[in-house]
Structures are given as C-alpha cells and as structure tokens.
Amino acid sequence: MTSQSYIRSEMLGPTSPPISESGAFFWLKQNLFATPKDTVLTLIGLLALGWFLPPMINWLFIDAAWTGGGRGVCATVAQGGSQPEGWSGACWAFVGAKLDQFAFGRYPVDERWRPMLVAVLFVLLLAPMLIPKVPYKGINAILLFLVLPVVSFFLLVGGVFGLEHVETALWGGLMVTLILSFVGIVVSLPLGILLALGRRSKMPVIRILCTAFIEIVRGIPLITVLFMASVMLPLFMPPGMTVDKFLRALIGVSLFASAYMAEVVRGGLQAIPKGQSEGADSLGLSYWQKMRLIVLPQALKLVIPGIVNTFIGMFKDTSLVSIISMFDLLGIVRLNFSDANWASPVTPLTGLVFAGFIFWLFCFGMSRYSGFMERVLDRGHKQ
Template sequence: MQADNFSWVRQEMIASQVAPRSHLGPGAWLRKNLFATPVDALLSVFAFLVIAWLLPPSLNWLFFDAIWSGADRTACLTTEQGGQLPVGWSGACWPFVSGRFGQFMFGRYPMDERWRVLLAGLIFIALLTPLLIPRAPFKKLNAILFFGVFPFVAFWLLVGGAFGLRYVETPLWGGLMVTLVISYVGIVVSLPLGIILALGRRSHMPIIKLLSVIFIETVRGVPLVAVLFMASFMLPLFVPPGMSFDKLLRALIGVALFASAYMAEVVRGGLQAIPRGQYESADSLGLGYWPQMGLIIMPQALTLVIPGIVNTFIGMFKDTTLVLIISMLDLLGVVKQNISGDPTWATPQTAKTGYIFAAAVFWVFCFGMSRYSQYIERRLDTSHKR
C-alpha cells in the first residue's frame, strides 16, 4: 500500500499552546466558580452581602473591642463612649479563657502531675503523625505501637498508681483531656467492631445475622443519652457483687458501642456497593472468606465509604459533650461549670467568650478530620488514572 494513501495521518505532533486569556487568572476563576450562571451570580452577591454585614462586628467583638488583660470579672464590666453604652457591652473577655485555660485542658487534674498528660499527648502526636503521612516508612510497626502499645502507656501515665507515679482518680479528669480520651477510644473500638457487625449482618449464618441485627437496631433505636445512662447506672447491676466499673470506663463502653452500631451500617453500605463480579473473581482465585474480605472486598468497601466513616467520627467527637449528664466534665462541661459556678467570672461577656472558645476548639478538630478525609479520598480515587 502506498504511503500517499496515509496523507491524512499526522506526521508531527502539534506544539503545546498557551491557554486562552479568558481561561487564566483570577477573573477566569471568578467566572467559573462564582458567576458561571445568573443564579450563581445572585447567590454569590448575597453571600458577599451577608459576610460584609456579619464580619466587621464579629471581628470588632472578638478582637478589636475585646478585653485582653484582667484578674476577674470587673475587667470586662466596662462602659464606653462616656457611659452611653450599657455595662458589659464591651467585646470578648479573653482574660477568662487565659485564666481558666488549665482547667479547660485538664479539668481538676493535679497541677504538679499535668506533665503526664502532656507527655501522653506528645506520644500520641508522635505516633499519629507518621500514620497520617502516606509515604512514611514502618507503617506496620507504627500501627502496632499506636493501637496496641500506646493505650497501655497512656493508661499508666494518666491513671498512675504504678512504677512510682501517683494515682489520679478519673473524677479529677476533665476538659479537652476527657474529650480526646473518649474520642480516641471510641474511634479505635468502633471501626473494627463496626466492620465485624457489618459482616455479621450480611452473614449466611442465621444466629450470627440475628444477633448482629438485634444489636445494631437496638442501639440505633435509642439516643446516646439513654446509652450513657444505661452504661452509668444499669451496667453495675449486671456485674457480680462487689465488682465495680469506673464511671469513665462506663462512658467509654457506652460511646464505643453506640458508635460501632452506626459504623456497622456505614460499612454495610460500602459492602453492598461492591459489584458481584468482585466476589466471583475472588472465588475464582480460590480465596476463602476471610482472605477474600481482607484482601479484595473490604479495602474497596472502606474506600467507598470514607466520607461516612469520617462523618461518624466527627459526630462521635461532638457527642462527647453528652457525658455531662453523667457528671463527667469534658471541654464544654468545664467551660459551663466555670461560667455558672464561679462568681469571679460570672458575666454575660465571659459566658459568650467561653462558649465561643469551646466552639472554636471543636471546629478545629472537626475541620481537620474533614480536610484529611478529603485528602485521602483524592489520593485513593483512581477513576481518573489510566
């Protein structure tokens, strides 16, 4: 066949060209993301107006008109503009936060023993950070240390009573420390237990399936408040006489079981999204049930439901505030106690400042979990790869 018959075939690649000016720069980004359609433009303008209305007074109250130094409530009870504004009209009362910061973080944990909490926190960060970095080496060893060794080290550091450390009873614990402890235990326990419950609910063994369904539907059918009450007041009735559970341990059990029931449904949704061909392919390779689940099915299912898993974690982190009803003081509980039970700082300004501080702390942790989950989703998304 003559080469002339292929004259329509390109012999040289066209050199890359610069994108049109209308697709470059801030103006192109604004047109694409904020003003692509008339509706988008209307909503963007409305959002800008709302921000312009709320942002300046918020910044004034939080920073520019705020009180930054003082020893008690009198520092925040000021008048402005020659007495034209009522008492207490000034901005945020940050001396309240700085003066009670130790209680917000540690509760009533002894001052001279708080180094143990800080050391446990540093170990937690040192072990968690490599796990969050995908390319960090020694992942298996790191996971064993974080999930298998760290809980015992943290228990020894926080509780004490052995190897020369003073015993600190859990009723003295409080603040962000309790929030993180409950969240850590809930996350570490709920995910594997939720996976087991999801597999049990999809099991072909009638008894296993029935028990899994009963547990999941029973726990999901009651609020967390009821679960905490049951764990705190009814659980001791089912243990042998003379045996007692620590109140914090009861809360940990209640939160972990409650979160695992919701986690089970999230994981089950991922399992149902896996095409039947994946199961058949695993069967054709001669894999048994557990290798099939561990190597092929479960990794795909968990990847599909990362948003649901992280959403459950975020909800559990925020729900730790409910332990207040069983007389445990997490971060929000300590803030509330200092606002209502300390006459030294009892003013409307300190109440607003304290609640805003607690909300900011919760937002930082929840936003961090959300952003990291989005990063993992993008990293594991292979739909755009060839």
C-alpha cells in the same frame, strides 16, 4: 477533482492566543459571576457579610478584653469600643485564666506533665501514620493502637512506678474529649466491620444477633446508653463489685458508634459488584482472605466520607458525658461559668465560642484529611 485540491499550497497564518483560563479574574467569573443568578446570589452574600462581619470582628477582637484578673475586666466596654452602651466585647481574659482547666480538668497541677507527655507521644505516633509516604506503617500501627493505650493508662492513672494515683473523677476538659474520641474510633471501626460482615452472614444465628445489636443500639439515644452504663449497670453487678465510671463511658460510646459504623460499612459492602467475590472464590481464597484482600479495601474506600462523618459525630457527642458527672471540654467550660470572680454577661458566650471553635477545629481537620485520603486512593481518576 484532482488529488492536488487537498494539498495546501501556503502556510496558515498566526492565530490569536487562547483566552486565559487561570488567575483570580477567571476564578471569580467562573465561580461567582458565571450567570445572572450567580451574580445576584454573590451580591446578596457580600451584603450579608458586610452586615454581620464587622460587628462580629468588633466583638471577637477589637472590643474584647485580652488581659485582666477578674470580672471587672469583662463587664466594662473597652475605651473607644464600638459596641452599644452596656455591651462589651469577648472576655478572652477568662479563657486565658482557665485554659489549664479547659485542657486537663481537675487533674493535679503537679502531675499535669503526665497527660502532656501522653499528648506528645500521641502526636509523634499519629503524624507518620497519617502521611502515606512514611514507611513501616505496621509497626507504627502497633505502637499507636496497642502500645500507646497501655502506656497512657499507667501514665494517666498512676499508682505504679512511683506515680501518684489520679482517679478518673478528676479528669476533665479536652483531655477527656480526646481520650473518649480516640478509644471510640479505635474500637468502633473494627467492631463495626465485624458487625457489618455478621449482618451479611449466611449463618442465621450470627446474622440475627448482629442485626439485633445494630437495630437496638441505633434506636436508643446515646444519652440513654451513658445513663444506663453509669446508673443502671452497677445495680446488676454483685455487691462490692464496681466498674470505673470513665470506663463505662468508654464502653458506651464505643458500642454506640460501632452500631452506626456497621451500617456505613455495610453500605460499602453492598456497593461492591458480585463479580469481585466470585473472582476471589475462583482463585481459591478463603472467606477471610477474600474480605481482607479483595472486598474490604474497595468497600472502605467507597465509604470514607461516611466513616469520617461517624467519627465527627462521635467527637461532638462526647459532650454528653456530662450526664454522668464527667466533664469534657464543653462540660468544664460550663462548670467555670459559676466562678463568681469571672461572672459577667459576656463570660458564658465567650466560653461557648471558645469551646465551639475547638470542636470545629478538630472536626474540620478530620474532614479535610478524609478529602485528602479520597484523592490519594482515587488512583483511577484525574485529580
């Protein structure tokens, strides 16, 4: 066989274009109807949505009472409503009338500009902190985590600079939920890192103390921690000395979350290959330089889902402060069920749906942002 046998003497003819791998039809085929099993499950899901969704939409929106000034609005079926006789839609008029209390609790009406100002400052400092491309992250972090809490304390509590003193017993609603969550997140992450490092320490005393704290706190329900901080702690303090109840709740929630955070971080530390530490040692780095520059950045990146999951759990667990007579968002919503002016069969369910939606909104936001950060930090993989 001569070498000319491998030389093509004429051009190839045109080939058919590739099958389209984009568009709505391709997505449906790939994700919902790829196999007979997927097709059956998709049809069952569509039937379930067709069964549950229309009544839910009717109750939430079509038959709902949007305006009004009393329980009579919520206890009456809207004209032309689709619900069975004796039923009525959601009472959003109740939520609208109580919205200020749901946000601020019993905080004095004339002083509510103060928590609103704190909320604006929080958003203005948090937004650039969450956007990776915004510069000056160090200054931003100092303002958000150090300066803002001090400014917020004087603004919310008052008693200085001519501001009226507002005791924490009057705080409530979404304001309490966000304050407890923010302080818990800010305190639990660095404290959890220290506890995780302490549990892996080669010094027996530090290792035993950190391990004991983590295991004891993780073995106790949060409601017990809050009860102990509120009721039992004053019994061990000198006569005449007391600690603000809200501060006790802040400390209890922060310490409880830090124990769980420590185990999440420890899992990330154990996932780092030993060669990373050995390489840092070969460069002459100290222990804290090795942890700050080499080990912790890699470990925290690996456990972002676990960290955010702890934050989400802590955000929802703030509703347990009602055990110590403090009213977060859920607590203040339930407290308003006793208002005789709005007492109706649908008022409690409407309030709980509203509170559940607000909790879901914040938790979903944290979840989506954690996914965004995973993609940003995952430089070595194709997105």
